[in-house]
Amino acid sequence: MKTFEIGVLLIILLCLPFSVAFAARIEISAPGEQTIPLAMTRLLPMGVGAAQPAIATEFQQVLLGDLDLSGLFDMVDPAAFLGDADKLGLRRNDIDFNQWRMLGSEALIKGGYRVTAGRVTIELRLFDVITQRLLTGRRYVGKLTDVRKIAHTFADQILKSLTGEKGPFASKIAYISKRTGYKELYLMDVDGYHPIQMTNHRSIVLNPDFSPTRKELIFTSYSKGNPDLFRKEIYTGRESRLSLKPGLNIGGRYSPDGREIALTLSKDKNSEIYLLGTDGTIHRRLTNHYSIDVDPSWSPKGNKIAFVSDRRGNPNIFIVDIHSLDVTRLTFEGKYNATPAWSPKGDKIAFSRMDNGVFNVFTIREDGTDERQLTFGKGSKEHPRWSPDGRFLIYSNDLGGEKSIWIMRADGTGGRKISARGGNDSHPAWSDRW
Amino acid sequence: MESSRKQRWQQLQSVFEPGFKQMLLISVLLHLLVPILYYTPLFPKHEIEKPPVYRVNLVNKIVKNPQAGRPEAAPVKQKPAVKPKPKPEPKPAVKPKPVPIPPKPKPVPVKPKPEPKPIPPKPKPEPKPEPVKPKPEPKSAPKPAPVKKKPQPKPAVSKAQESALEARLKKMRAAQKQKASEQARKDKLAALRAAAIAESSNIESPTTDAPVGMMDGKGDQAGVSAVAFVQEFIQKQWSFSKYQAAGSPEAEVKLFYNAHGTLLHYKFLKKSGNSVFDESLIRAITKSRQLSQPLPESMEFHIIFNLKDMLDKS
Numbered sequence: 001m002k003t004f005e006i007g008v009l010l011i012i013l014l015c016l017p018f019s020v021a022f023a024a025r026i027e028i029s030a031p032g033e034q035t036i037p038l039a040m041t042r043l044l045p046m047g048v049g050a051a052q053p054a055i056a057t058e059f060q061q062v063l064l065g066d067l068d069l070s071g072l073f074d075m076v077d078p079a080a081f082l083g084d085a086d087k088l089g090l091r092r093n094d095i096d097f098n099q100w101r102m103l104g105s106e107a108l109i110k111g112g113y114r115v116t117a118g119r120v121t122i123e124l125r126l127f128d129v130i131t132q133r134l135l136t137g138r139r140y141v142g143k144l145t146d147v148r149k150i151a152h153t154f155a156d157q158i159l160k161s162l163t164g165e166k167g168p169f170a171s172k173i174a175y176i177s178k179r180t181g182y183k184e185l186y187l188m189d190v191d192g193y194h195p196i197q198m199t200n201h202r203s204i205v206l207n208p209d210f211s212p213t214r215k216e217l218i219f220t221s222y223s224k225g226n227p228d229l230f231r232k233e234i235y236t237g238r239e240s241r242l243s244l245k246p247g248l249n250i251g252g253r254y255s256p257d258g259r260e261i262a263l264t265l266s267k268d269k270n271s272e273i274y275l276l277g278t279d280g281t282i283h284r285r286l287t288n289h290y291s292i293d294v295d296p297s298w299s300p301k302g303n304k305i306a307f308v309s310d311r312r313g314n315p316n317i318f319i320v321d322i323h324s325l326d327v328t329r330l331t332f333e334g335k336y337n338a339t340p341a342w343s344p345k346g347d348k349i350a351f352s353r354m355d356n357g358v359f360n361v362f363t364i365r366e367d368g369t370d371e372r373q374l375t376f377g378k379g380s381k382e383h384p385r386w387s388p389d390g391r392f393l394i395y396s397n398d399l400g401g402e403k404s405i406w407i408m409r410a411d412g413t414g415g416r417k418i419s420a421r422g423g424n425d426s427h428p429a430w431s432d433r434w
Numbered sequence: 435m436e437s438s439r440k441q442r443w444q445q446l447q448s449v450f451e452p453g454f455k456q457m458l459l460i461s462v463l464l465h466l467l468v469p470i471l472y473y474t475p476l477f478p479k480h481e482i483e484k485p486p487v488y489r490v491n492l493v494n495k496i497v498k499n500p501q502a503g504r505p506e507a508a509p510v511k512q513k514p515a516v517k518p519k520p521k522p523e524p525k526p527a528v529k530p531k532p533v534p535i536p537p538k539p540k541p542v543p544v545k546p547k548p549e550p551k552p553i554p555p556k557p558k559p560e561p562k563p564e565p566v567k568p569k570p571e572p573k574s575a576p577k578p579a580p581v582k583k584k585p586q587p588k589p590a591v592s593k594a595q596e597s598a599l600e601a602r603l604k605k606m607r608a609a610q611k612q613k614a615s616e617q618a619r620k621d622k623l624a625a626l627r628a629a630a631i632a633e634s635s636n637i638e639s640p641t642t643d644a645p646v647g648m649m650d651g652k653g654d655q656a657g658v659s660a661v662a663f664v665q666e667f668i669q670k671q672w673s674f675s676k677y678q679a680a681g682s683p684e685a686e687v688k689l690f691y692n693a694h695g696t697l698l699h700y701k702f703l704k705k706s707g708n709s710v711f712d713e714s715l716i717r718a719i720t721k722s723r724q725l726s727q728p729l730p731e732s733m734e735f736h737i738i739f740n741l742k743d744m745l746d747k748s
Contacts, residue, residue, distance in 0.1 A: 033673030
């Protein structure tokens with residue numbers, strides 16, 4: 001009898017899962033749309049005060065440029081905008097989200113400006129059209145000349161709220177330009193505006209790099225006859241020689257913590273990679289080989305350095321562990337691999353490789369896998385450097401016979417020229433967030 | 435002969451080293467061992483990943499019991515297309531008979547007796563009309579039955595009318611012939627079309643008669659399964675950029691739709707931990723609050739969202 005009861009119980013237990021309501025399982029392994037439809041209205045004047053449409057135009061142009069470069073968005077055509085676009089309403093309740101939804105928009109940027117006593121106030125909002133939530137809102141106050149900066153800063157903010165990580169648009173790019181006839185150090189915005197000459201050495205200035213902790217740059221200059229390493233404070237303009245060893249003092253790069261500088265010295269008649277303190281004293285020699293070792297680039301963890309060496313014949317990228325001094329070879333293809341740049345996320349190393357007489361930008365993982373060519377076509381693309389968030393790369397391109405600074409997304413798409421003509425610009429370096 | 439062969443064999447054997455036979459045996463055994471070893475877990479086999487099947491629903495009619503089948507099979511129309519295939523063969527023989535139906539009324543009652551007598555070859559309808567003329571005369575006497583034909587037999591006396599009748603008959607015959615030939619041509623065309631369809635579908639798969647349907651279908655109704663429809667609908671509403679992606683996020687959401695296609699409630703069974711990713715899902719779900727078509731019944735879906743396909747491509 002007992003066995004019968006147990007049997008019945010077992011049958012009931014077995015049947016239980018089937019009595020549960022049916023739920024279909026679905027896997028969706030890619031979104032239907034791979035861009036975010038975004039509507040951006042023109043800034044409208046707030047309160048009293050004369051309307052200055054130039055402010056709205058400039059702001060819109062800068063913000064659109066940044067958002068387009070990000071590759072995240074699909075902008076809704078302003079020609080299709082309905083009545084709500086002409087209303088200033090910056091509060092959630094003032095906005096007719098259904099209008100924006102009808103246009104297929106998922107995100108909405110609205111804003112207004114006010115000019116009082118030579119100062120501009122710009123209020124901006126980013127809304128989620130679908131959930132009708134405010135994603136981010138900012139009020140910026142600045143001089144009339146700060147409109148571009150405000151637009152870049154808000155672009156960073158938009159990226160932060162839609163990707164979880166701030167954008168790099170409100171930062172600076174240092175580069176070498178021959179505008180004056182000499183190779184001098186310059187600084188400009190990420191979109192190429194506001195170029196400022198930083199040095200006047202009337203010689204050759206090369207290889208700039210930003211300090212990660214201070215508003216400071218290092219670079220190599222021949223102004224004293226020898227390629228010495230210089231340091232320059234950006235705001236004070238104060239300048240000093242950091243390393244003036246006989247021979248080369250080139251390719252200086254700050255460590256991620258800003259406490260050391262890796263560079264190439266040839267004081268012993270052969271170029272080797274060294275670590276310097278910020279006071280210019282030699283901390284350590286990292287390579288010891290009769291071949292040429294140049295172009296160091298720190299891993300973001302600060303424990304490894306990628307560099308170029310011809311110790312196996314052709315110039316290739318190698319990685320040295322700064323503690324054990326073990327050297328591993330990274331690239332095997334191509335006849336000339338140069339200028340490695342370790343991404344701030346640490347996952348990739350960008351470099352340029354010459355094929356058929358033309359340099360192109362490539363990326364490779366630290367373990368030597370997943371090598372990808374990012375640029376193609378005419379023009380030598382050299383000296384790639386990462387944006388502080390790893391989203392973009394800048395490089396120099398001699399397309400059209402003159403070198404200029406270009407920017408592209410880290411996957412090689414969206415490449416565009418940012419520096420103005422006539423400068424023969426090269427050796428870009430991207431600052432940390434400003 | 436035999437002894438010489440033996441001798442040669444012995445000679446041959448003497449050439450071999452003493453342990454040759456054993457070695458040969460061992461070699462054969464070792465070779466046999468190779469395939470056996472291959473199927474042991476020592477050599478893990480990497481399953482070849484099937485490429486994803488992309489299904490495009492041109493008609494999103496949702497049915498409760500979608501029929502099973504292969505996406506590459508031709509649409510349901512295929513059945514009628516295949517049917518004509520057997521038809522064309524018997525038809526040309528059979529059809530001509532039904533075709534002469536129009537002239538029937540006149541000769542039908544008459545046929546039985548006179549036909550076999552004057553013309554032994556009965557098979558074709560064409561000769562039928564011919565004997566019609568003489569028949570009405572003898573028959574009109576014994577049988578008043580063909581009431582309808584009255585106008586014919588009566589005027590048959592006058593030659594003018596007879597010739598008129600003949601002309602009419604000729605016309606009818608010509609029409610009949612034309613119809614027959616047209617039909618034959620149509621049949622031929624149908625047969626050719628069917629053959630072409632059969633052939634073309636043969637190229638894609640050997641079983642042309644497999645029904646069109648959904649991969650997950652088990653029923654007999656032509657249409658899209660609700661699961662496939664909802665999957666496609668929600669996927670369309672979901673926008674997420676690869677530049678937003680960090681790592682490989684995955685979230686699982688439970689959605690409950692009523693039969694009207696209205697979302698009653700949803701719940702995250704597992705969040706991805708990436709707020710940007712999860713928020714994009716909330717947007718997609720909010721946009722999918724009302725499906726564009728009703729469902730066959732209230733349904734619950736467990737949807738796993740990830741970026742496998744998108745990140746693979748980049």
